[in-house]
Amino acid sequence: MPDLNDLRRARAAASDALQAASAAIDGLEAAETPDATAIAAAETGFAAAEAAFEAADRRVKRAESAAAAEAAAAATPEAPAAGPTAPATARTPADRGIGAALCVMALAAGGGDVERAVRWGEANGHSGAVAALTGAVDAAGGVNIPAPLAAEVIDLLRPRVVVANAGCPVIDMPAGQMRQARLAASATASYGAENAPAVESAPEFDQVDMSFKTLRGLVPVGNALLRHASTPVARVVRDDLVNVMGTREDLAFLRGDGSGGTPTGLRNWALAANWAVEALKTPEAVEARIRRTVNLVEDADVALARGTWAMRASTKNFLASLRHPASGALVFPGIEQSGTLMGYPILTSSQIPDNLGAGGDETEITFFDAAEIMIGDSMALSIALSSEASYVDTSGDTISAFQRDLTLVRAIREHDLAPMHDQALAGFNGTGWSL
Template structure:
């Protein structure tokens, strides 16, 4: 039987090839005037790649089953420190998503990134099979690649913690080679009636392209060495939650407002800048706001989407805590709340997402904020598979105040987490922004 590592690597390569063939087939089908031979050739290529993946997937599953059987058949050696209930403990982690991730990071940190030593530490802590069964492989630059199933589990936990990634309907696109390009549409498909021999109307027209390229999101989590050696579920949760919370906050900050560079994505706020969509969908708050003007400005955002044939009923609001509190407390002349549904996280029958990643200190006076209304199904987030983690007890890092700290002198181990992704809009007019918002400002 082939080595399980090699089989998994081959399956990943086959999956990437199948994704590429699927994209190629889609591109051919989207081309105006594509020949039947071209479509048939692309279809055959995809089907061949699909069969190859299915074959390798079957081989991996058989090898995993055989490995699991061998692990179950091996009795703990005397003096190994492995408890009788080791395997049940690891199995129980599956009941709480992400717990294996936290335990894996903690054990690998305790082992200094040494896989063999990590196996022994896990066994000594009653977690036999945590590292061996998950098959953590050595990565580049001293890091490790978190196993695919554990990484996917963590990403599924990360998405709802992020405002942007947690929006229902957002399209997650795999980027096997770190890049993805698709034609952007200015409107939906075009249909019409005609005579028998009339040309059929083109199904939509191009308005540039949305190009996604992998941008590296990285973060450092310092953990006390006094805690790393503790075989504690609470500690595993803390490692997991720190990684998820920090990664979600960083992703939101960039997905919402990053200006867009070679190393950072262009946030939703700036996707429209420099396009014709800016004139209709980047709006300014009406001066000297009162109850009627506030209501009208919210309606202007909805109308911007509706005029572009975007379903505004499925849109979501994104705003700062200050603006959200203002709308929650806003009352009419009779003392009644104008938007009572804000207490339930909704505004004008649409969900509201509140985040400090929308600032309140914009503008010349430093008291302005912004509100975004977005249609999630037009948001595309490209993801490059794999999550890389590196550990160091000697490196330095900067704390929240910008001061340089030494992990060695503070008796800490640093975990560096790296993921790669990008964000784009398939339809530019699916986002509307109200700028210069002073609602609730003192």
């Protein structure tokens, strides 16, 4: 059965082709001397594009109906079933994502072959977890982990990523891209004399574009571990996947510059006027800068439904230790009392550096409204495995998986990030703010 997301992408491409064919006809008809032959050819092309779109639309709707029917049948208690109708779920929160890890282990044991992987799961008492692989579809060079199991791993990733953990809205982008309109400038109202004409104004609109950025995580796992089909080993595999992907996703969403296929992170979405670099050390100066940072966002009429600070843990501890020289009272008592600064929660990440600037002692502090930051997500996880490939480790050395008796697990996720309004972000570089 074709993947529903692939069918939706194909429909989106067919829609683009249809729009292009329509525009071509409009351009030919608007010419001073319309070319009847060219118009006829363009109309033939439009008809073909229209037929292609209608066919793609039918395939999507048919697949959606089949998926809805499958879900309804699985939810009906009276419906008999020969085997498990849904992937096994973890009994305890600590074992969330174990099903996906067991699928990875089964695929490794089966050499990437889904049927052999399912047989491995049945033989080792994990049929409930790996039965979902029977409906898995091939991805580029790998296998798409079934959506319910992938969702558990994605849910484990979010707390490790500051921006996702802040409660930003997550939007499913099955077609791989999304364009959403936003209000760039509001209409205005004004007073005037009686019977005077009203001053005309109109709102201005632009759009936020997002397209998939591909995150690849590579985890080497010892084959000796994979030969032990146990839940503790599955936890090791799960944690390795979550750690390696969560760390890189956190860095991209915080500080990505948009180059090399990476998302643009919060730091680089912030307006230049909303970011400052100051050498602040005295409690009074630090407090003033913190307040000005919040003011930049509030004065832009941002609702601050989910205002959030992002900084290093050492920066948070520096702020928590500041005291007024005269009274000795804490400048920001809310940090120790409730983990908040100016009433807004603080989230920390080691991916925010503390060695920036000419002196190598600067760090970044970001304030943002999480409700204004959109995360586009494919909500999918693709897995590929190899026991013959080589990889380059963090020291720059080339490691042979075959020679080391390893299996390389490559996990792929697709996502992007964009703010609804750039004014919802502000921040600054603090100098010497690490304890």
